[in-house]
Amino acid sequence: MTEPGVIPAWVAEMDYAVADVITDALLEAVIRGRTGYPPYAFGGELGRAYADWAERHFDQTVDPELVIPTVDVTAGMRLALDVLSEDAPVVMPVPAYSPQLEIAEITGRKRVDLVVDPDDERAVIDLEAPDAAFADGARTLILTQPHNPWGRVFTHAELEGIRDVVVRHGARVISDEIHAPLVLPGADHVSYLAVDGTADHAVALVAASKAFNIAGLKCARVVAGDVATRDRLFGAPMARNDSWSTLGVVAALAAYDEGDPWLAAPVERLDRQRTLLEALLAEHLPLARMRPLEATYLAWLDLRAYGFRDPAQVCLERGRVRLAPGHDYHPGSTGHVRLNIATSAERLTEIVHRMARALAT
Ligand SMILES: Cc1ncc(COP(=O)(O)O)c(C=O)c1O
Structure with a gap:
């Protein structure tokens, strides 16, 4: 899409x-x-x-x-x-x-x-x-x-x-x-x-x-x-x-x-991206909670503290960033989003900036 x-x-x-x-x-x-x-x-x-x-x-x-x-x-x-x-x-x-x-x-x-x-x-x-x-x-x-x-x-x-x-x-x-x-x-x-x-x-x-x-x-x-x-x-x-x-x-x-030599590069990059995400969240979305990401490039963010039932919708409408809404993964998981970090550092930074602007009350 x-x-x-x-x-x-x-x-x-x-x-x-x-x-x-x-x-x-x-x-x-x-x-x-x-x-x-x-x-x-x-x-x-x-x-x-x-x-x-x-x-x-x-x-x-x-x-x-x-x-x-x-x-x-x-x-x-x-x-x-x-x-x-x-x-x-x-x-x-x-x-x-x-x-x-x-x-x-x-x-x-x-x-x-x-x-x-x-x-x-x-x-x-x-x-x-x-x-x-x-x-x-x-x-x-x-x-x-x-x-x-x-x-x-x-x-x-x-x-x-x-x-x-x-x-x-x-x-x-x-x-x-x-x-x-x-x-x-x-x-x-x-x-x-x-x-x-x-x-x-x-x-x-x-x-x-x-x-x-x-x-x-x-x-x-x-x-x-x-x-x-x-x-x-x-x-x-x-x-x-x-x-x-x-x-x-x-x-x-x-x-x-x-594929082993190729795969080593994304794994290393994702390791850096998860660290970057933690830093970006601490600075721009301090109320967000995230468990340590041990695998994959899909971060599960608890944004309940921002007070929206569907923060993905808010981020889309106000921030022009599409995240996966938590309730897609379980109807009870309102207030959560899933964010894909397998992108560049610049784009991940822009995503978090947009989310922060969208969720700022
Ligand atoms: C846990 C899990 N299983 C299965 C899939 C989809 O796999 P497939 O397209 O091979 O059915 C995904 C896709 O993200 C996934 O996260």
Whole structure:
């Protein structure tokens, strides 16, 4: 959406150019006519490339044969719910990535919200809440690790706590790990599947799309914990999961195999941007509250102290800057906004200046 004079700071894409290794691989693929169907198979080159990446970046051993391509992470989540989950309510920590708020309903299940306290300094999942939800009949937990929009990276110990609750109730986990390549200095990504005792009840959804700005090319992956889960997923009728794109595969391979040097630059830049944002907020929006941003380029700002139910609307109308409104991520999250910091220092500065002018009473 282009709105003249409005700075877009809402959508989850970076202002940074696509890596040359990806552009080159795509150009070559098109020139060679690689525009037909991709292989319809698990494992293969994509499985190998992801397993290598997980080893290098997360110190995680992934069996390449347990990696199944899918169109995108949200489609993979739907697939996992449809194929693996019991016909029972789905627990979702909220605020959450907004298009996924409806995913339980789309698959015919009820969503049970696990609302994080906006005043919790760390955004910790209160384990009593999923415990109670599972005791009431819920059977699946949707985990987002690292979390959007909380900006949190859950620790190994936190994931173990979640696992214990899930195992106690014989439930399942679908772990959306799309933001894992963008864990910023100071934190380490731990896949839920890397925690002992999770293989038989969990899948992880992974993609190079957020970190490498290739979401439109449509190729993500479901990582199954074990062969039985993989076979259930891949044994589903083809029409449930067959639409990932050949160019998406090409881009993902280039990202995983050759993208490390490129990725180091945005990670370093985002590290500086989050520090800049803290300084800008302290100076120009001192009533704003933000938890430390541990991953991603999406900052979750608590602007309730400025007294507006919908500060995103105020910033758009008075400040000509488009932010994502908090209530899109959970109806109760009024007074919050999500701000994309993956831009230049100058533009981030201008965004905060505009917000400050808009919210000044
Ligand atoms: C947590 C999370 N999951 C999924 C997505 C979307 O991924 P996809 O386009 O692969 O469905 C996003 C996009 O920002 C996201 O933040």
